[in-house]
Amino acid sequence: KNEVEQSPQNLTAQEGEFITINCSYSVGISALHWLQQHPGGGIVSLFMLSSGKKKHGRLIATINIQEKHSSLHITASHPRDSAVYICAVLRLHNTDKLIFGTGTRLQVFP
Amino acid sequence: DVKVTQSSRYLVKRTGEKVFLECVQDMDHENMFWYRQDPGLGLRLIYFSYDVKMKEKGDIPEGYSVSREKKERFSLILESASTNQTSMYLCASRAGRYNEQFFGPGTRLTVL
Numbered sequence: 001k002n003e004v005e006q007s008p009q010n011l012t013a014q015e016g017e018f019i020t021i022n023c024s025y026s027v028g029i030s031a032l033h034w035l036q037q038h039p040g041g042g043i044v045s046l047f048m049l050s051s052g053k054k055k056h057g058r059l060i061a062t063i064n065i066q067e068k069h070s071s072l073h074i075t076a077s078h079p080r081d082s083a084v085y086i087c088a089v090l091r092l093h094n095t096d097k098l099i100f101g102t103g104t105r106l107q108v109f110p
Numbered sequence: 111d112v113k114v115t116q117s118s119r120y121l122v123k124r125t126g127e128k129v130f131l132e133c134v135q136d137m138d139h140e141n142m143f144w145y146r147q148d149p150g151l152g153l154r155l156i157y158f159s160y161d162v163k164m165k166e167k168g169d170i171p172e173g174y175s176v177s178r179e180k181k182e183r184f185s186l187i188l189e190s191a192s193t194n195q196t197s198m199y200l201c202a203s204r205a206g207r208y209n210e211q212f213f214g215p216g217t218r219l220t221v222l
Contacts, residue, residue: 031208043200043213086153096141096160096207097168102152 003027006087006101013108019074021104023087026068033098034061034072035086043086046072077108113137114214116201122220129188131217133201141204142184143211144168144176146197153200159184191221 004025013019023032034046047054047061049070054061058077063070074081084105088098117132135142144156145168155168157176165176173195177185184203188195201214 033210035213040215042215043202045210045212048208048210088153090207096166097155097158098153098211100153102150 002101003099004087004089004101006085006104008104009102011104011106013077013106015078015108015110017077017108019077019081019106019108021072021085021087021106023070023072023101024068025070025087025089025099027089027099028092029065029068029089030092031090032063032070033088033090034070035088037084037086037103039083046085074106079108079110082107114201114203114212116199116214116217118217119215120218120220122222123188123191124222125192127188127191127221129191129219129221131186131188131199131201131219133184133186133203133214134182135184135203135212136182137203137205137212138181139203139205139212140181141206142178143202143204144174144184144186145200145202146170147200147216148197156186191219193221195219196221 007022031050033048037043058075060073084103086103087101114135123129142159145153147153154170158166159178175187199217202211204211
């Protein structure tokens with residue numbers, strides 16, 4: 001079983017819909033990252049969080065440390081939000097390496 | 111503006127060739143990483159460097175080596191390329207353990 005699981009694997013939405021992508025992990029962590037990858041390869045860091053909630057524009061990320069779960073929400077989705085969204089965790093103690101989920105592919109149609 | 115650049119976007123090599131992938135960052139970051147990304151497997155760490163001349167093996171180092179002679183540059187070397195090394199290679203850097211990672215645009219390597 002992967003230490004970081006994302007759901008769903010694929011998601012399609014109509015423009016304007018509210019979107020939620022989930023990330024569950026099985027290890028103790030010190031931080032969780034949400035990343036965005038557009039077709040063509042480049043990866044951009046969206047959020048890094050260790051507790052609570054962060055907001056940037058139409059994107060909101062939440063984390064529940066006790067439940068080992070994080071969600072990424074997109075409000076008023078737009079076709080330009082179409083991308084792969086990747087969750088990654090930094091394990092607690094003695095490691096500098098991120099563990100990555102396999103990503104959620106989002107397509108938003110006009 | 112923060113930048114991580116990679117020497118090539120696309121590369122085609124033959125089996126057995128020695129391949130060099132270069133990564134340069136302009137942010138004075140301590141840490142640099144090389145990942146490969148394959149469909150269904152996500153990002154996997156090949157090597158990590160936490161400072162100049164310092165390196166640590168990642169999850170899949172076999173068939174690869176790295177070099178970090180200067181802080182801004184981290185090179186990935188495929189000593190003898192094989193077809194199973196056909197992949198997307200991504201470089202990243204960060205200031206420290208609790209900082210975000212910045213990724214390069216990726217190099218899509220095909221080994222024939």
